Amino acid sequence: MADVAEPGVCAACGRPLPPQQGKGRRRRYCDARCRDTARRDRVRSNHPHPHGVNEDLTESGRHEYVDAIGGGAHGAEHPVAVQLAQAARRLVATLGGTGAPRDALTAARDLSAAADAALQAAIDLARAAGYSWREIGEVLGTSRQAAFQRFGHPVDPRTGEPMSREVPPDAADRAVAIFAWHNEGRWDEILAQLDDRIGARLDADLLARGWAHMAGLFGRFEGAGEPFARRAGDDVLVDIPLHWEAGDARGIVRFDAEGKVAGLAIRPLPGGTPCSFGPHAQGARCPARPLKPSIDPGADMSALILAIDSVLLLGIIGMSVYGVRALPADAQLPLHFGLGGYNNWQPRNVGLLMWPVIAAAAYVIIVVSAGKGLHDTGHGLRLPLPVGLTIALAVILVNYVGAIRAAFNRVRS
Numbered sequence: 001m002a003d004v005a006e007p008g009v010c011a012a013c014g015r016p017l018p019p020q021q022g023k024g025r026r027r028r029y030c031d032a033r034c035r036d037t038a039r040r041d042r043v044r045s046n047h048p049h050p051h052g053v054n055e056d057l058t059e060s061g062r063h064e065y066v067d068a069i070g071g072g073a074h075g076a077e078h079p080v081a082v083q084l085a086q087a088a089r090r091l092v093a094t095l096g097g098t099g100a101p102r103d104a105l106t107a108a109r110d111l112s113a114a115a116d117a118a119l120q121a122a123i124d125l126a127r128a129a130g131y132s133w134r135e136i137g138e139v140l141g142t143s144r145q146a147a148f149q150r151f152g153h154p155v156d157p158r159t160g161e162p163m164s165r166e167v168p169p170d171a172a173d174r175a176v177a178i179f180a181w182h183n184e185g186r187w188d189e190i191l192a193q194l195d196d197r198i199g200a201r202l203d204a205d206l207l208a209r210g211w212a213h214m215a216g217l218f219g220r221f222e223g224a225g226e227p228f229a230r231r232a233g234d235d236v237l238v239d240i241p242l243h244w245e246a247g248d249a250r251g252i253v254r255f256d257a258e259g260k261v262a263g264l265a266i267r268p269l270p271g272g273t274p275c276s277f278g279p280h281a282q283g284a285r286c287p288a289r290p291l292k293p294s295i296d297p298g299a300d301m302s303a304l305i306l307a308i309d310s311v312l313l314l315g316i317i318g319m320s321v322y323g324v325r326a327l328p329a330d331a332q333l334p335l336h337f338g339l340g341g342y343n344n345w346q347p348r349n350v351g352l353l354m355w356p357v358i359a360a361a362a363y364v365i366i367v368v369s370a371g372k373g374l375h376d377t378g379h380g381l382r383l384p385l386p387v388g389l390t391i392a393l394a395v396i397l398v399n400y401v402g403a404i405r406a407a408f409n410r411v412r413s
Helices: 032-046 064-070 081-097 101-128 133-140 144-151 171-184 187-191 196-201 206-216 297-326 348-377 387-412
Strands: 221-224 228-233 235-244 247-255 261-268 332-338 341-347
Touching: 081 101, 081 144, 081 187, 081 206, 133 144, 144 228, 171 206, 171 228, 171 235, 171 247, 171 348, 187 206, 196 261, 206 221, 206 235, 206 247, 228 332, 297 387, 332 348, 332 387, 341 348, 341 387, 348 387
Parallel strands: none
Antiparallel strands: 221 235, 228 235, 235 247, 247 261, 332 341
């Protein structure tokens, strides 16, 4: 090919082409996109109206993103795909400078709605093909419950009919307004929105106290985020991100079938302590400051004393076992230690039984005291255990050792 000194124009879009220097094929298109557009035009000219596509409604200039979405002529047969492709082309045309900014906004809105419809259609196809909600949720980056709540088709078990998924258009705005009224102290307007059950149990003072509690935890209320409304059976639930200067939470408003507020709650993000605005706010939680680890000297000392008492009791029982094995059957064992030494001598088995019985009685009193502390406080060993009984157990063990030694000395003599 000869050099092209004069600038040419693109055979597809008509834009000027730069001068071509050197040998090689003459350039006819701006880029690969225009080359593909020309190729498709040639195919359409050889096969007019493929698959019933109305060329009067379809622009000849295609866009690479539209082509990818439509998937060719076969994909355009699906009504949702046709709607999506048309919305995308309108947006491309307005963003290309041929429409007003308002037209671009409208086209973008229509494309968003078409994309939502396409996603719903794709999920329906996946469900029909046997995919589980867990698998669909993994693709969408959400839980199976969230995926079902947004895209599922629940069936009413009472009637066997599909349940409505329609959400009143004003539900989200009404829910946001309710929390704004809290911040503005417009309690009467909030009470007017409640159903009979929750309205009978709430008043302006309770609402004001609940909101003041939130201010004490979080500080100044800064506003609400983007609400999300969804159908839940006969009711409509609206989730709203709530922002304070020192924390965030999740506001939940539940509307019944008549449009009245049947539940109102705030939940922290994440963790917290119980807090709710009404009887229907089950499981609502408010954020709490982190608890500092505390030391309870009373509980620690009680646990230590109980451990010491257990060791002492085991020592006394061990001495009885030793006496049975070491003392002769006809030996005698003293039960009392006084100023004159050991006295009140009894047969071996009686003495070896009485000492651990007395020690066990003292130990039972200690355990009962510990159990009372657990029952009264609910936090463990809070009541101080009787230290005097611990001392008594120690004295019993020392005297018991001395009594067995006395029994041995008496046998030897």
